[in-house]
Amino acid sequence: MVTTWTGRSNRFISNEEQRLYDHLLHWVEHESPSQLVERFYNLFIDGTHYPDLDVATALDAVTSAKTAPEDFRFVLNRCCHILINRWQSRLSSQGAIPQLIKLFESIPDTAAPGICRSRSVKRLRELVSLFTETEQYLTLCRLSQVLTQTAEANSPEHQRPLGSLIRRYPYLYEHCLLSEDSTIEQQRTVKTIQARVQHQFEIDLSQYVTYQVRQSQVKQSGSPRLITPVANPTLLPDLELCQAIKHYAGRIDGSSTYRDIAHNFSARSGKAISYGTFKRDLYEYITGAIDPDYGRRQFNLQLCRQLEATFPESDALVVNDFLMVRTCSYLLNFLVVDKPNQPNHFIFIDLLTNLGPTLTTGLLLRIVLFCRKVRAYLERRFSILFSHYEDQSREVVDWLVNALEHLNVALTVNFGAVDLPLVR
Secondary structure, X not given: XXXXXXXXXXXXXXXXXXXXXXXXHHHOOOOOHHHHHHHHHHHHHHOOOOOOHHHHHHHHHHHHOOOHHHHHHHHHHXXXXXXXXXXXXXXXXXXXXXXXXXXXXXXXXXXXXXXXXXXXXXXXXXXXXXXXXXXXXXHHHHHHHHHOOOOXXXXXXXXXXXXXXXXXXXXXXXXHOOOOOOOHHHHHHHHHXXXXXXXXXXXHHHHXXXXXXXXXXXXHXXXXXXXXXXXXXXXXXXXXXXXXXXXXXXXXXXXXXXXHHHHHHXXXXXXXXXXXXXXXXXXXXXXXXXXXXXXXXXXXXXXXXXXXXXXXXXXXXXXXXXHHHHHHHHHHHHHOOOOOOOOOOHHHHHHHHHHHHHHHHHHHHHHHHXXXXXXXXXXXXXXXXXXXXXXOEXXXXXXXXXXXXXXHHHHHHHHOOOOOOOOO
């Protein structure tokens, strides 16, 4: 008998697989995290002399299946998440998650003489070794980075890889911490962690802004009163962060915020006679955020061609929600990055170089505030860049770190629960 797996991969679960899951589901409720980490190591990493013979036999059946080289990664990933899903909801247990994932760094050598005479154990270790080369394992390592709050994780050391900064950007979690076989429960777990980290960043940012405002007021009044310093919650310099917050939250043209401008454009675009008219209005809306000299060099022409090539067969039709969303999605491909496998992001780098991260982020903000349904699509574009460069040192991709930080601030200010009336 088999039962359907509800994950993204649409696989089926055999009786032997289900035996493994039920086994872990039982012990996660009856053993401490440290005991479970040891149990997991004995069952999946070492693979010898596991005390429960029925479970060991079930694992042997799973690893000996013809589909094991392809499917075992899904099995092992789900086994990890059965424990992770329970532990992440308990503050006292969260530290066990990085310990669990770290087990995969110490797989016994199957080639050493006399170390592994059992064919089934050798096969298990080979499959576990293959697992460490998969997308599933990569997402687990990222999750470990998110949950590991150490001095090193908060260090400004430029030699650390970009991937070590994943915890700072909760808007990347859905795209970087889930894989093709993620179950609904795993998706909920990631969303819970995302909400927790995002909430803490909003609190930290609000307290930092309040501190900066009070400090400024004390200086202006000449009062000797001391104010307890509040740390900058970003990797941006203090001055750049303050300017960015004012730009994303305040009035950029003396009278209107980004939200106001997006609302006004939305009202106008709803009255567009045709899709072709909407695209022309959208061109004006986008170029309104571009320095005229930069736009005249090549950007405006590239943008014009991009919009002209977007659903030209629909130009005479009445604009609808579908066309708006798809057009804005294609715009983000054009402005940030397109294909995950061969990420072309020349225009994005050119924008950052010539306009700077604040104005470039403001340009993207115009689009997602007008068409809020593409916010997740924008976050996906940034996750592609993050994945592409995550093994590079922060020093090498400092331009991307700045862009990630600016987007984090911009999204928090405009979509989060934090309110910064003093800045406005």
